[in-house]
Amino acid sequence: MADRYWVGGTGTWSSTNTANWSASSGGATGASVPTASDNVFFDVNSNVGTGAFTCTMANTPRVCNDFTASGLDGTMTLAGSGIGLTVSGSLTFPATNFTRTYTGTTTFNATTTGKTVTTNGVAFGAGVTFNGVGGWTLGSALTVPTGSTTTTLTNGTLNLASYTLSTGLFNSSNSNTRTIAFGTGQISCTGTGTVWTTATITGLTTTGTQVVNVTSAGSTAITVSTGALSEANSISYNFTGGTYALTFLDVTNYSARSVNFTGYAGTLAELSDPAAAPVIIYGDLTLSAGMTLTASTTGNGLSFRKTSGTSNITTNGKTIPFILTFNGVGGTFQLQDALTTSGATSDINLNNGTLNLNGKTLTPGSTFITGTGTKNLTFNGGTLICPLAVSSAFNNFQPTGFTTTAGTGTGTISMTAATAKGFVGGGSTFNCTLNQGGAGALTITGSNTFSNITNTYKTTGATSILFTAATTSTFTDWNASGESTRLLTIGSVTAASHTLSKASGTVSADFLSISRSTATGGAGWYAGANSTDGGNNSGWIFTAPPAPSGSNSNFLMFF
């Protein structure tokens, strides 16, 4: 390894010219042309006096170990049309007195770690490739042209430290051992076509606060190909503008950490491919009001998989036309506004983790289903609306490991279909109100426990709540009644009795039509004076409850 100093001002850095190379700063010319093992220096003695000078590279690529330009007292231009520069060590451009006009690819191919790339605000004119088993740390922001110019990480570790790498496209899709160490830095892609690809993730590790900003504008289509990165390696993507068609998370198990579409107003292509597994988000999701979501036709939708902390979901009024699954062991998924799915394949599945409605309304366009795993539904005053007219509109399909938490306020599950619908409780405890919210008969399956049961449809019409025969439904409160001319029918699905249980206090209902119902548990079950005994009942008292004791004995007499 030798040091080579540029001398003599303007000249050509070719494979043969020795007229501008010296073994020392300002020393005699004639030193050999630098090899990939030699460090090259451009310094205060590289020019004649303080004059400007141009080093024109020829015979691509020019090579060196370290490339250092510093202390210049005249403006240096590093030129070379279509000539690349391959740096086997570190690179430093000065903040002043330096212009880059060469237009070839800059390649970093170090085989050891500890290299630095400091451009001090000087942008490259063409693509940049990192391809060695070494490591490079940015000493300043790195800028590669926008549009179709690519920054490629083929091999080694690229450490952004705290700086921004701006590029048209970014490609690290291969099977070599490589790391993108984001530190607190970010990568911004401003191009068209495939602006980001880590499609092949074999050998890829990411660290730091992994954030990619897709800052493209306009309407030309864009693809972001994330690959199926693990939660630890997953990357957050911000789509900040544009009306372009976006292909993103389009392959089974492709993943992202947080995804934020604020500012994006284009159309997101259908998520997932036609396989049995979904695409994955390990963090937050923020949709934009101006974007368009494409309905799912064959895929399995989107799965939230965060396994610790809270994943915030903000829809900004967008209805989601595909399946959503919450499946992060130990994670919490929290609504920041109402979440509604719609379409024939728009189930909401809760398999693992806590789904916190956070006081908002969750509306599955299809069914709400629990899957295998440890899962919790927390209300905090929120409402789960089940509008589908099927026997399993709410389907606690895998009740093992399913819990509910009321949190602050009163939570509600409201069954709203206008025709018959079912609540499959699975024998679980529901720390919320179950509401009959539609004309269709509500069938409750299983021996479940509820905080309360109501009938808000009574203001509109008559309806029914039917229990499966031979089940016992336990209530802390019962507030399901009908109204005059709009009776609420309480009965069994089949010609056998069900049991309703409330441990204490008084049930004060009215305008019920009750049959095959055993009311028990210790509470006084008053059906009300306007209710009808349809037969085969036990425990119901078909009067209004007695007035509270003392209510007609404490009065004032005035004389």
Next chain:
Amino acid sequence: MTMKIDFSFSSQYGTFSDALHLPDDHAFTDAEIETMKQQRFDNWIAVITAPPVEETPIEEV
């Protein structure tokens, strides 16, 4: 930065609770904000009153 405006509508189907996320320096009038709230509610009503026919549920693997 954004501000969050929580709001709710009561209906025969239950309570619809939602939030508007707007820039701190937004220029929407109170009337426009109320219109946005109503639009959200109307969209929701449209969804729940016209649910699709059910297809066979798919459990994630």
